Amino acid sequence: GHGEIGQMQLGSATASPEAALFAPQNQLTEILPVAEAMPEADLYLNTPAQQETWKTPEEFVARILPHAERAARELNVDPQAIVAQAVLETGWGQRQIKDAQGNNSFNLFGIKAGGAWDGDVARKRTLEYRNGIAAPEYASFRSYSSLREAFEDYVKFLKDGSRYDGVIEQKKEAKQWGFALQKAGYATDPKYGNKIASILESDILQSTFNPGYKSL
Secondary structure, X not given: OOOXXXXXXXXXXXXXXXXXXXXXXXXXXXXXXXXXXXXXXXXXXXXXXXXXXOOOHHHHHHHHHHHHHHHHHHXXXXXXXXXXXXXXXXXXXXXXXXOOOOOXXXXXXXXXXXXXXXXXXXXXXXXXXXXXXXXXXXXXEEOOOOHHHHHHHHHHHHHHOHHHHHHHOOOEOHHXXXXXXXXXXXXXXXXXXXXXXXXXXXXXXXXXHOXXXXXX
């Protein structure tokens, strides 16, 4: 994964997305009674796949936050880091990777399909860095049915890959995450760590994680 330039994604052990799916507002009414009895985070964690939608960067962050918090506990990192990585890979949720039918793949972390993957696949044009030079190429990415499945596979991907042992063995502060992943070979983009650190300073993430935050 590695952020997108225009319609292209920046190369990584993974890759990136394109325009999100927007559900008509009336599709959400059937779950509103549940919201009254359930904390918002729990509601998002249990949202049916066909209702996994968002229209704005703020909605995207709110939607993925409970999933990121759960994944962060397993990966020994501040959840802000996981949110920032998903933001980078998807252009704030607005450039989702689509499958052949045009459906959202929910691949928020640019994870490529590879030989070990036997699930659904989505093809996308991406930017990969070879010897520091970016070049476009097509790649196959893992496709998921929901945010829950996407985050569970992201955790499994990092835990199963021995190259990431050093990344998740010791607790990481948010700003260390992108640099640690980059060093382990997650992304080919040489600025991957810097980009995630920059997103952490954005008004949206600052206001999400620091209640008293006021933008300048």
